[in-house]
Amino acid sequence: MSDKSDVLVIGAGVVGCAITRELAKFNLKTVLLEKENDVCGGVSKGNSGVLHTGLYYPKGSLKGKLCVEGRLMFPKLAKQLNVPYKLCGKHVIARTDEELKDLEGLKAVGEANGAKGLTIISGKELNKREPKVDALSALYSPVAGIMLPYLFTIALAENALSNGVKIHVETKVLNIEQVNSGYKVTTTQGVFYTDIIVNSAGLYADRISAMLGLDKYKLYPCRGEYLILDKNCGELINSMIYPVPPKIAGVLGVHLTPTIEGNVLIGPSAEFINMREDPRTTKEKIKQLMSGAKELLPSIPLNEIIYGFSAIRSKITPPEEKGSRDFIIREDIENFINLIGIESPGLTSSPAIAKMVVQMIKKRKDIKEKIDFDPTRRRTTPFRESSRSQQASLIKGDPTYGEMVCRCEHVSKREVIDALNNPFSARTISAVKYRTGAGMGRCHGGFCLPKIIEILTEEYGMLPKEIYLNNQKSPLFIGTTKELREKQKSE
């Protein structure tokens, strides 16, 4: 890897991928390194998938500014990348007199940040829009929206890739040294040389920074748990339903989010933990989420929960501070740009963060926009989103469109194979799940798992031992049957 790059981005989460895709517009040699076997392998896939409007962040903060800017950039970007989103609006509800006052405060902050169209509506008006939700009043944000964070991240990466960027997965950074004319980055896959480094390593950004002696950053992992309701609950709410944020730890509180796929998300909780790799769900938080959801929507059918998951926020605010410090985005050392503490609203902000980082790079390098940059990512409309006539055409063009692999989400064999043919060669069950939705439904893989496994063995010739859930540490099988008996016999 003696080929020297102009910019090397560390971490293929949504921020790293957005930056990389932005860099792909310029005449630069850009490399993106990711320690996992696929993009979006970390924090970026575990969140509410919300496009925020900037209600919560102090005027003048990066969070407030980038959130509003990112939100405004999103529709065009989504169209170019061919990813779904929906501006379903959001209601922050007040249930006590004290909370009523808080709504005014949130509105003022939002407007100071440049959020448009914020109105405070009566409980009666709320009831008309959200018949199942009762409150005294609500702050309505019409331009808040929802999207699919993993699909967005994957789309950013794929579009960057098709515009000449190099992306290396399963490449963990072990060491960084300053050398004469830039940096030497040692990884599990060899050495990379680069002029500029962008550290967007999320939960591990402090460690990457420390590799260059900048050990002043400390991240406090803060776990958030979620519960997902079945799609047949999709009509419970029409918009996002938030409480007034609790005055702790700078979190937004347990809220209800309708998802693009038609489910309802409950969560997240907030719990500071000691270990970064502790993606547990806990009995206590599951209970807390359930009661939080009941408070927002008393008739919520908790027996329709199909799954729970958790993810870890990379907070830079110590627990005892009970607040939320701003993003840190700065060139701490010449040609080394740190992005630290990118938590919510990091997803919404990611397109704006990308622009900001490119502006910083412009100061160091004389860069020009490429004339042949293609901002569009082509994608066949998923089978399930097509009309019956379109479905018939898809099948006539390719019979594997007619073979359903996932019964809950109506994902066809063609789409599964397309997902497995991803440019990162991530041939895992999760790679299929995040790209197609197969396995996310109510049977949770009961039908599609054996079918995906069949595709992996029949179409890709993979052996049982080579089939993984997420990565090479998560094998689904110990081998074929009979092997244990044969071994015992020979002992």
Added chain:
Amino acid sequence: MKKEIICIVCPMGCHLNVEYAQKTVLSIGGNRCKLGLEYAEKESFNPERTLTTTVKVTNGHLPLVSVRTSKPVSKKLIFKTMALLSKVMVEAPILIGDKIVENLFDTKANIIATKNISFKKRST
């Protein structure tokens, strides 16, 4: 001596109370049909089971064929049979009832296929 056993002949699952001395059954209670009587007698001295498992297949539409013993065999032979079958490989096509192993450990029981497997050429 007394013992309680669960009858496995049918889904009813009668709880049978068997009283026995050395090699004779003195009384059986709790059965709802005469199959239970036969079962209790056998189960007391020489328990037998029908073993069902699978055997590897080459060039089949499935990689395994399901099999069973053609009649119940002594429980003691179960693991021995599993070890034997772990090394057996049969060629498709296979029809239900095909003998996979004949006269298993001199029991006069055969291992027979319980599924039709059609031929499908495999590269490996």
Added chain:
Amino acid sequence: MNNFTSQDVDLIVIGGGPAGLAAAISAKKNGAQNLIIIERNNWLGGILPQCIHDGFGLEIFHEPLTGPEYAQRYIDELKKLNIPYMLNSMALEITPDKKVFVASPEDLFCFQAKAIILAMGCRERTRGQIYIPGTRPAGVYTAGVAQNLINLKNMMVGKDVVILGSGDIGMIMARRLTLEGAKVHAIVEILSHTNGLPRNIQQCLIDYEIPLLLSHTVTEIQGINRVESIIISQVNEKLTSIKGKERKIKCDTLLLSIGLIPENDLSKTCGVKLSPVTRGAIVDENLETSVQGVFACGNVLHVHDVVDFVSLEAERAGKSASECILKEQRKEKRIHIEVGDGLSYVLPQYISRDTDLELSIRVLNPREDASIGFFDKDALLKAEKFRKVHPAQMIKIKLKKSETKNINTLRVEVLQK
């Protein structure tokens, strides 16, 4: 202009498992001519080909058969009767006017049917539905999926296994895994009684000395990438874990056998009304749902414990559907059956008074020497005695036309002694 293929049929049977096969055969024998089975897998027989254990068919064939053998008898008959079927084909939607959209590798079809038999079977409850806390590693399988992978795909799911739930599939998989050389450390059951057939306790657990831990549940799954251990705990009468009664079991696999749910997502698309108890359609004695001409049978209607009963029920659905096609059905007033004390459900939910009936009944709790009584208001019409009743065993009771001729209401309950 639509470019899918439209086709008229008299009867479409959705699902080619034991229910669909028996229903189609019965419909054809009762005069239905233009019928077709839609099957989403590339084989007929549904779940049976993976159920390689024996014990099927005692009721119908009077001999113990394995799952694949049982299925093959119906498949052979289906082929003999020249009943057409489509494999790799999945019904996507049923409209209230009985159009069925089917995706298949051949084309997208729109079948306009006179009658429809729902025979989609059931799916397994998963981890999320019982909120097991912990990590989300590889190595957590539902028992049926593990059975498919082991028995059909030749893939071994693990070697140190704990099974949650003592349903039949759980017990059968405990034996299956043991035979294949895995160590099953325990079957953990939250209730104070098992949920499967008694014979499976003997031949799957006792035979192989697999510990059955009643009144226990799994409270946490551990291991980031692959299951490394689980925490189990004893539970109290309210089924919540008792502090201090937890212990860790090292294992690489957790199998879940925690119940089955009739798969009615498709039924909902045409407006079939469902029972919150069975989670299947509400039907009358002809197994007709709330949508005229749409029938349901097998595990999509209510979860059965014995496949023979699925086939028998499906035969009735097939007969009813063929009658529906051949003649206008008179829809007279039905009596709603009230589910009384001690029972979880009675099926059908609606009956007519002028026909012999067979009711499927499930009790709430295990009980010895129980009687099930039939009442019209306070008048006892009939009582049937059972030496033993168990929630895991469906009870079948016949009611003669003469017994229901003059009733105005019907309530079924377990009699208090």
